[in-house]
Amino acid sequence: MHSDLDLERVRSAAQRIAPHVLRTPVLRHAPSAATQLLLKAESLQPTGSFKLRGASNRVLTLPPGVAGVVAHSSGNHGQALARAAKLLGIPAVVVMPADAPALKRSRAQADGAEVVVVGSDSQQRERVAAEIAAERGLFPVPPFDDLEVAAGQGTAALELLEESGPLDRFYAPVSGGGLMAGCCVVLRELSPSCEIVGVEPEDANDTQLSLAAGERRTVPPPRSIADGLRVRTPGRLTWPVLKQHLSRVELVSDAELEAAVLFALRELRLVLEPSGAASLAVALREGRGRCGVLLSGGNIEPALLARIVAAGPR
Amino acid sequence: MHSDLDLERVRSAAQRIAPHVLRTPVLRHAPSAATQLLLKAESLQPTGSFKLRGASNRVLTLPPGVAGVVAHSSGNHGQALARAAKLLGIPAVVVMPADAPALKRSRAQADGAEVVVVGSDSQQRERVAAEIAAERGLFPVPPFDDLEVAAGQGTAALELLEESGPLDRFYAPVSGGGLMAGCCVVLRELSPSCEIVGVEPEDANDTQLSLAAGERRTVPPPRSIADGLRVRTPGRLTWPVLKQHLSRVELVSDAELEAAVLFALRELRLVLEPSGAASLAVALREGRGRCGVLLSGGNIEPALLARIVAAGPR
Numbered sequence: 338m339h340s341d342l343d344l345e346r347v348r349s350a351a352q353r354i355a356p357h358v359l360r361t362p363v364l365r366h367a368p369s370a371a372t373q374l375l376l377k378a379e380s381l382q383p384t385g386s387f388k389l390r391g392a393s394n395r396v397l398t399l400p401p402g403v404a405g406v407v408a409h410s411s412g413n414h415g416q417a418l419a420r421a422a423k424l425l426g427i428p429a430v431v432v433m434p435a436d437a438p439a440l441k442r443s444r445a446q447a448d449g450a451e452v453v454v455v456g457s458d459s460q461q462r463e464r465v466a467a468e469i470a471a472e473r474g475l476f477p478v479p480p481f482d483d484l485e486v487a488a489g490q491g492t493a494a495l496e497l498l499e500e501s502g503p504l505d506r507f508y509a510p511v512s513g514g515g516l517m518a519g520c521c522v523v524l525r526e527l528s529p530s531c532e533i534v535g536v537e538p539e540d541a542n543d544t545q546l547s548l549a550a551g552e553r554r555t556v557p558p559p560r561s562i563a564d565g566l567r568v569r570t571p572g573r574l575t576w577p578v579l580k581q582h583l584s585r586v587e588l589v590s591d592a593e594l595e596a597a598v599l600f601a602l603r604e605l606r607l608v609l610e611p612s613g614a615a616s617l618a619v620a621l622r623e624g625r626g627r628c629g630v631l632l633s634g635g636n637i638e639p640a641l642l643a644r645i646v647a648a649g650p651r
Numbered sequence: 652m653h654s655d656l657d658l659e660r661v662r663s664a665a666q667r668i669a670p671h672v673l674r675t676p677v678l679r680h681a682p683s684a685a686t687q688l689l690l691k692a693e694s695l696q697p698t699g700s701f702k703l704r705g706a707s708n709r710v711l712t713l714p715p716g717v718a719g720v721v722a723h724s725s726g727n728h729g730q731a732l733a734r735a736a737k738l739l740g741i742p743a744v745v746v747m748p749a750d751a752p753a754l755k756r757s758r759a760q761a762d763g764a765e766v767v768v769v770g771s772d773s774q775q776r777e778r779v780a781a782e783i784a785a786e787r788g789l790f791p792v793p794p795f796d797d798l799e800v801a802a803g804q805g806t807a808a809l810e811l812l813e814e815s816g817p818l819d820r821f822y823a824p825v826s827g828g829g830l831m832a833g834c835c836v837v838l839r840e841l842s843p844s845c846e847i848v849g850v851e852p853e854d855a856n857d858t859q860l861s862l863a864a865g866e867r868r869t870v871p872p873p874r875s876i877a878d879g880l881r882v883r884t885p886g887r888l889t890w891p892v893l894k895q896h897l898s899r900v901e902l903v904s905d906a907e908l909e910a911a912v913l914f915a916l917r918e919l920r921l922v923l924e925p926s927g928a929a930s931l932a933v934a935l936r937e938g939r940g941r942c943g944v945l946l947s948g949g950n951i952e953p954a955l956l957a958r959i960v961a962a963g964p965r
Contacts, residue, residue: 359676359678359679360676361676362673362674362675362676362692362695364673364695365673365697378676378695380920381676381678381692381919381920381921383679385920602922602956603953605695606694606695606699606921606922606923606949606950607695607920607921607922608916608920608921608922609920635920636920639917639960639963639964642916642960643957643960643961643963646953646956646957646960646961647957647960647961649953649957650953
């Protein structure tokens, strides 16, 4: 399947989803004379993350005869799928853990999705989602391990390069790898000499370990505050793409993530969630030259935002 | 001079400043089925406000032989002029009050401006700025009462309409009136039936009083938290434009401004300053139909942001 994720697939996705997603702005910040950061603010998408790109592309490429879509997600993927299904007028079911914030549940419901609450065990949620898919003829939309989902996410890099031109370096977070895989195939074609840097939390470094081992590795359940990056192993379909194209993976601590969230509030006037600020944290630490930085999402818990803002210097 | 501020002048400004400003995104939010808010996020401009548009246009239309620019401003205009002068490679002097936040001073200096600190009396600052202009051959750039400045600000409405099409209603803050005057001449030509609603703080309602009186009125020094909207009387050049085109002015309280700042953080993932959230506050209160909403800036004091976030529901 690997060779199927390519620039043409991403270009097709871009054309397909254009009416449904925001062409997010590329903000510029020069931390030094030698460095220009070109920041793609995906936090400004409706539902607050790049996930709307992949979800929309998947909903727009469903096989005929499908009655709707289903996903298990407590986070940005579930929100995005609910919105994409609403935009296209098809039913959606989102399976969420019992401990998911009430706000996320009510937002998915406000977009017309049916929310099914199932314990806090992710395997149980996966099973329930599969059962619902089978019983009701719904299409299960995975958060990353799907070529159309990954191609949709890659449209963010396509838009970035259209505005930035060739880059020296590109930073994006890596969780299951859908976003990064989609971006990799775009960057390798349109900015071939660009160094592609994946960013993971210190305790969710499955892709870094996998690259070192040459095969997929799994880490214990991460506790990083970057709740969107706690996937424990690279995706089956995304891994070969990452293995081929990723230059390296850099790790970030919780303290660096919080500092990057605060930096974004003050200097960029953007609300980012910790996962969404991971690439920024590394770009601020080491970036040189023309650096593309994918700011992936802005759905931060209000209590965490309050803590970060209160702790920052006045 | 009134007839000189027209759509053609704004179109010329748009072409002139395009390489130097951000084409800010138009975010969409539907608070009800009957209402679509189309939110022009000028808070994302470099230096954090629409002011870069007018400052850039003024710097790009200086008379020949000018050695540089000077402004008296403790706020967004000074930051914008410093950046515009840097972008165009000319010297800038910004006269600031002694009580201006250190951050604003250091930002103007980081953009290469010379900062002159003069007491906290605004008339004294004005006099010092005029003296510096005369002595050094610098061009004094006023914050609003200048046709090229106002034309530059109007480019925000031009971009908004290019994406939104005709609007039922348009909301923007009114301080000296440069932004609103520039927007008015665009809206009247390109969306003629659009209701144009100015927004002022309750105690900075000089434009509302002036409209009622049919001539310029002055209010006592306002104390609103919207520090960008504390101008006490409409501009000499902007007033005739506002008088001709403004449909009405609505007022906002400090509590409404704080609620709108919190709403923007949570629902739009944008950091807005109180002045920048004024139009949003009124649009959320009364908006119906297709409403353009100009979010003018995002330079909120860190301590105020912390207070608003801490007070909000978790």
